Amino acid sequence: MNQVFDFKRFTLLVAKHWNENRKKYLLGLVAMAGLLFFWYGFMLIVDGGQRIFENMQVMTYFFGLALTGCFYGSILFAELSSGPKAMNYLIFPASHLEKLVCGLLYGVVLFFIAYTLVFYIVDIPMVMLGNSLHKSNYPGEAVSRTTEIVNIFWKTYSDEGPRTDSNLHGLFILMYFAVQSAYILGSVYFPRFSFIKTTISLLLVALLISFYLAKVLQPMLPDGGHYMSLTSFRIFENNDFNQQKIVSLPGWTNNTLTFLLKFAFAPIFWVVTYFRFKEKEV
Amino acid sequence: MISVQHLHFGYSKKPVFNDLSLELRPGFIYGLLGKNGTGKSTLLRNIAGLLFPREGQIRVLGFDPGNRSPAFLQEVFMVPEEFHMPDVPLEHLEKHYAPFYPRFSQEQFRQYISEFNIPIEGSLQNMSYGQKKKVLISLGLATNTSVLLMDEPTNGLDIMSKSQFRKVMAGALNENKCVIISTHQVKDLENLIDRITIIDEGKILFDQTIDNISRKLSFQISYDAEEISSAIYHESSLRGSAIICANTEGEEGKIDLELLYKAIVTNQAKVQSVFNA
Numbered sequence: 266m267n268q269v270f271d272f273k274r275f276t277l278l279v280a281k282h283w284n285e286n287r288k289k290y291l292l293g294l295v296a297m298a299g300l301l302f303f304w305y306g307f308m309l310i311v312d313g314g315q316r317i318f319e320n321m322q323v324m325t326y327f328f329g330l331a332l333t334g335c336f337y338g339s340i341l342f343a344e345l346s347s348g349p350k351a352m353n354y355l356i357f358p359a360s361h362l363e364k365l366v367c368g369l370l371y372g373v374v375l376f377f378i379a380y381t382l383v384f385y386i387v388d389i390p391m392v393m394l395g396n397s398l399h400k401s402n403y404p405g406e407a408v409s410r411t412t413e414i415v416n417i418f419w420k421t422y423s424d425e426g427p428r429t430d431s432n433l434h435g436l437f438i439l440m441y442f443a444v445q446s447a448y449i450l451g452s453v454y455f456p457r458f459s460f461i462k463t464t465i466s467l468l469l470v471a472l473l474i475s476f477y478l479a480k481v482l483q484p485m486l487p488d489g490g491h492y493m494s495l496t497s498f499r500i501f502e503n504n505d506f507n508q509q510k511i512v513s514l515p516g517w518t519n520n521t522l523t524f525l526l527k528f529a530f531a532p533i534f535w536v537v538t539y540f541r542f543k544e545k546e547v
Numbered sequence: 548m549i550s551v552q553h554l555h556f557g558y559s560k561k562p563v564f565n566d567l568s569l570e571l572r573p574g575f576i577y578g579l580l581g582k583n584g585t586g587k588s589t590l591l592r593n594i595a596g597l598l599f600p601r602e603g604q605i606r607v608l609g610f611d612p613g614n615r616s617p618a619f620l621q622e623v624f625m626v627p628e629e630f631h632m633p634d635v636p637l638e639h640l641e642k643h644y645a646p647f648y649p650r651f652s653q654e655q656f657r658q659y660i661s662e663f664n665i666p667i668e669g670s671l672q673n674m675s676y677g678q679k680k681k682v683l684i685s686l687g688l689a690t691n692t693s694v695l696l697m698d699e700p701t702n703g704l705d706i707m708s709k710s711q712f713r714k715v716m717a718g719a720l721n722e723n724k725c726v727i728i729s730t731h732q733v734k735d736l737e738n739l740i741d742r743i744t745i746i747d748e749g750k751i752l753f754d755q756t757i758d759n760i761s762r763k764l765s766f767q768i769s770y771d772a773e774e775i776s777s778a779i780y781h782e783s784s785l786r787g788s789a790i791i792c793a794n795t796e797g798e799e800g801k802i803d804l805e806l807l808y809k810a811i812v813t814n815q816a817k818v819q820s821v822f823n824a
Contacts, residue, residue, distance in 0.1 A: 266617065266618070268616045268617055268618055271617070274617065274647070277643075277646050277647065280643065281643040281644075284633075284635060284639055284643050285633040285634075285635055285643075347631070348627075348629060349627060349629045349630050349631040350631040351597075352592075352595075352597055352625065352627050352630070352631075353630065353631045353632075355596075355597055355615060356595055356596070356597065356615075356620060356623070356624075356625055357620065357647065358617045358620035358621040358647045358648065359617055359620075359647065360615075360616065360617050361615065363617075543615075544599075546597060546598050546599060547592065547597040547598070
């Protein structure tokens with residue numbers, strides 16, 4: 266058998282994990298659905314029978330996803346925080362990679378699918394309820410003014426800004442996976458209070474980057490700013506907006522940078538988690 | 548089977564092992580004795596790959612335990628002092644652990660569970676600490692791994708369970724298996740272990756087989772003042788003095804592990820001199 270990854274052993278591990286955690290997971294999903302029902306119900310009551318607008322659905326979805334997903338990520342390898350659980354977990358005959366991929370399967374893939382399903386199970390009837398309440402409360406309004414069920418995977422323009430080709434919701438989802446992967450790494454790094462410690466660490470990193478951009482990079486650059494992409498810079502000469510110069514790096518650099526920012530963070534954090542996991546001692 | 552060579556290990560500010568070397572062979576039950584905090588559990592965790600040597604080398608069945616490869620892990624089972632078991636029915640536990648251990652025996656598991664008077668239909672969720680420990684011991688034995696590490700296995704077991712434990716353990720050993728039991732409750736290991744290794748301050752204080760100890764030492768109750776004063780170790784009791792003296796008769800008698808342990812801890816040189824003679 267392969268000592269790094271064996272598919273049969275991996276499926277057995279997935280089955281074992283489900284057997285040991287299914288009650289916890291099913292209860293978690295029920296609690297999540299309950300909270301969403303409560304939130305939408307609260308909105309319908311305080312808004313006096315208004316509809317549940319698309320923006321509210323999007324905000325609810327992504328706020329809930331970020332909060333619960335990051336929290337779950339921060340306890341994904343919680344076994345490692347307690348001596349007896351860590352021993353049981355590390356000495357179990359499966360490879361580090363199989364244990365990590367099993368954790369990611371439940372914590373990243375299945376959680377995302379389950380959360381999205383639960384969201385729509387609550388969202389669809391509540392939006393329909395909001396529409397019918399609105400219709401009965403405001404009978405004079407046109408029938409066409411009902412709220413649509415939002416597509417949380419796809420949105421190609423923002424309500425306020427100009428039309429663009431980028432998928433805004435897709436970008437949010439990628440950002441979520443990147444941030445959640447940092448919490449997953451935190452669950453291996455910090456044995457206790459992983460969620461709080463990872464949040465503080467991320468805030469410190471954000472603060473350092475902001476400081477670097479504002480106090481180190483900005484003074485080195487001429488007047489102007491990034492234009493349309495991260496690799497194009499617009500310079501205003503003599504503070505005159507009519508005298509502009511645009512300095513651009515080759516197009517492939519922009520494409521590569523965008524690709525890395527969108528897709529590379531999560532896998533990089535997962536790989537670091539793997540190596541940290543391998544060197545874990547109890 | 549297990550080779551510990553020049554092991555150096557310590558926690559952040561506290562050194563535990565300084566150049567510890569040890570060889571353990573299959574077919575024996577080793578009793579690892581020592582005071583609290585002398586490194587018994589640390590040694591077991593190093594052997595299991597849960598801790599990594601700072602210097603030196605450990606090989607178990609040719610594997611480096613620190614890699615925690617599945618081929619190594621399926622040959623090693625550890626019963627820790629503080630343990631965790633999932634809250635699942637025993638039948639599920641059996642079903643989901645069995646495929647990971649190539650020599651797992653369902654028949655043995657059920658037999659051990661029955662000897663410990665635990666119903667197979669039960670669930671770990673509703674069991675006491677002692678019952679869970681008995682399930683873990685049964686599971687460890689039924690996996691039939693080549694190496695079985697047990698850290699204070701009798702802690703939390705009642706009197707009846709302790710004798711059941713000794714009975715079960717005695718029947719579970721074979722020539723391919725190496726069992727290491729770490730404990731400070733030496734009485735629980737009487738008539739069970741084949742070799743005693745005593746660790747103190749990170750070093751091997753004493754390491755002898757039971758046969759050798761029986762040949763070299765004699766454990767008696769004495770009322771003779773001269774005999775008592777010349778003994779390697781003596782301890783007053785209600786019925787005379789318990790003494791250890793050199794076995795000059797050649798007759799092998801019963802070993803009082805607790806007495807031997809005290810003798811070694813208080814005067815190791817005197818005990819060791821008998822074995823060096």
